[in-house]
Amino acid sequence: MFRASGLRPLALDTGALCGGIGVLVALCLLSLAVGSRPLGLAEAWDGLRAHDDTVASLIVWRLRLPRTALAVVTGAALAVAGVVMQALTRNPLADPGILGVNAGASLAVVLSVWLGGITAVSGHLWFAFAGAALAAALVQLMARRSAEVGPTRLVLAGIALGASLNAITGTITMYDTSAFDSYRFWVVGALEGRDAALLAWVAPFLAAGLALALASGHTLNVLALGEEQATALGARLGRARALALLAITLLCGAATAAVGPISFVGLVVPHVLRLVLGADQRRLLTASLVAGPILLLTADIVGRVLIRPDEMEAGVVTAFIGGPVLLGMVLRRGEGRR
Numbered sequence: 001m002f003r004a005s006g007l008r009p010l011a012l013d014t015g016a017l018c019g020g021i022g023v024l025v026a027l028c029l030l031s032l033a034v035g036s037r038p039l040g041l042a043e044a045w046d047g048l049r050a051h052d053d054t055v056a057s058l059i060v061w062r063l064r065l066p067r068t069a070l071a072v073v074t075g076a077a078l079a080v081a082g083v084v085m086q087a088l089t090r091n092p093l094a095d096p097g098i099l100g101v102n103a104g105a106s107l108a109v110v111l112s113v114w115l116g117g118i119t120a121v122s123g124h125l126w127f128a129f130a131g132a133a134l135a136a137a138l139v140q141l142m143a144r145r146s147a148e149v150g151p152t153r154l155v156l157a158g159i160a161l162g163a164s165l166n167a168i169t170g171t172i173t174m175y176d177t178s179a180f181d182s183y184r185f186w187v188v189g190a191l192e193g194r195d196a197a198l199l200a201w202v203a204p205f206l207a208a209g210l211a212l213a214l215a216s217g218h219t220l221n222v223l224a225l226g227e228e229q230a231t232a233l234g235a236r237l238g239r240a241r242a243l244a245l246l247a248i249t250l251l252c253g254a255a256t257a258a259v260g261p262i263s264f265v266g267l268v269v270p271h272v273l274r275l276v277l278g279a280d281q282r283r284l285l286t287a288s289l290v291a292g293p294i295l296l297l298t299a300d301i302v303g304r305v306l307i308r309p310d311e312m313e314a315g316v317v318t319a320f321i322g323g324p325v326l327l328g329m330v331l332r333r334g335e336g337r338r
Contacts, residue, residue, distance in 0.1 A: 020290040024072070027297040031068040032060050034304050036311075066196045071300050071314070072293040073199070074191075074255040075265060077206050079292025080213045081251040082266025083273075083284045087220040088244045089155050092274070095267045099158040099245070101252040102261035103165035104135025109186055110172050113179040124186060125201060125257045132253030135161060140245055154241075189262035189315020191300050202254040209250030210289075216244055217282035224279065262315040264322020265295055271325065295321070 033044040039056055047056030048065070081096040089098075097103070108131025112118040118127070142157035173180040219240045255262070269291045270284060277283045299317035306312050 017287070017290065020287070020294065024290055024294050024297070027294060027301065028068050028072070031071070031297055031301055032064045034301050035059070035064060036304075036309050062195075066199055067191050067194055067300070068297070069196075070194050070199050070202075070258060071191050071297045073203065073206050074259050074262070075293035075296030076289045077209060077251040077255045077292070078262060078265040078296070079269040079288035080210060080285055081248045081255075083270045083281065083288050084213050084216065084220065084244050084247055085266060086270050087224060087281050088241065088248075090224065091155065092271060093267070094155065095263065096248055096252045097261065097263065097266075098155060098162070099139050099248060099252075100135040100162035100165060101132045101249065102256055102263075103162040103169070104131040104133075104138075105129070105253065105256040106183070106187060106261065107131055107165045107169045108134075110169050110179050110183050113182045114172050114176050117178075119178070119182045125198070128257035129205070129253045132256055133249050135165065136245060136249040136253070140242070186260045188313045189260040189318070190313040191259055192311060192313070194259065198258055202258045205250050205254035209247050209254065212243055212247035213251065214285050216240070216247065217280075217285050220244070220281040224281065260315060262296070262318055264318045264325070265292055268318075268322050268325045269295055 029041060029044060032048060033039045033041050037055075037059060039047065039059065043056050044060055044064075047054065047058075047060040050057045051061060078096065082094075085096045085098065086092055086094045088094075105128040108127040109124045111131075112124055112127040116123075118124065139154065139158045139161055142161065169183075173183050223237070223240060252266075269288050273284050273287050273291055277287060296314060296318070299321065300314040303312035303314050303317045306317075
């Protein structure tokens with residue numbers, strides 16, 4: 001089946017995978033060293049091993065290690081969610097935010113500030129996650145208004161709901177300055193100021209979402225063949241879409257609640273990996289566990305040194321990276337249709 005559709009064998013190139021893991025480990029160590037108070041790589045490593053009251057150890061353990069770990073897990077979550085989203089919609093330009101997840105989380109954060117006066121990042125967590133989950137559920141319900149839930153209807157429902165929620169968010173922030181002030185710092189997507197408690201909170205949701213996504217690789221390969229062939233092969237389309245949507249909700253909802261809506265990770269990583277590895281979703285899901293953290297960690301490190309001593313948020317850096325990639329993809333698809 002996979003040979004006929006142009007898919008490659010499952011096994012990843014071990015050398016390439018080990019190389020990617022090596023790059024990720026190096027970036028993690030660099031992330032521990034780079035910041036407003038720079039440390040040498042050896043000093044950062046010693047501070048990590050010592051875990052004592054020295055300045056280097058306190059900086060590493062209290063500030064940079066939670067930030068680095070959060071970049072790794074959220075980068076993996078967003079990349080994996082992007083692979084699932086593009087396979088589910090059969091659209092290489094699809095981004096997890098297209099389901100309205102980011103819009104639902106953003107509105108919930110604004111409502112928590114506007115109605116509850118909650119301004120701390122930790123206070124936004126449950127609201128952001130609940131808003132993301134509710135938005136994804138509403139998209140699914142809207143798509144099911146037709147007899148058959150196809151990928152096109154799912155995308156259109158997500159775009160329509162996202163536009164509506166963003167309009168409500170914009171209206172509230174326009175007339176409430178406190179809501180706008182809190183929202184504008186959250187919405188850019190940043191890893192700064194996040195602690196180990198936040199990582200512990202999102203970890204169960206991310207673990208569940210990753211498990212669902214990785215287990216769906218074979219089903220996503222079948223869905224890529226088209227609905228008629230998938231049905232002929234015995235795939236249960238409704239169940240497959242529901243599980244994929246649940247995985248996207250858990251991954252994007254938890255990641256967005258923790259660090260804000262970081263864009264383009266779920267778009268760029270699957271696209272690049274597809275060019276290198278082919279269309280087998282199992283290969284893409286496995287590789288995205290490494291490639292996603294590499295991209296987000298790189299963006300975070302670049303943001304720390306680009307305008308030193310200040311910082312540029314990781315979400316801004318990924319937008320600078322993802323924008324040209326998206327433009328190139330659109331132009332390439334346009335040339336292919338001529």
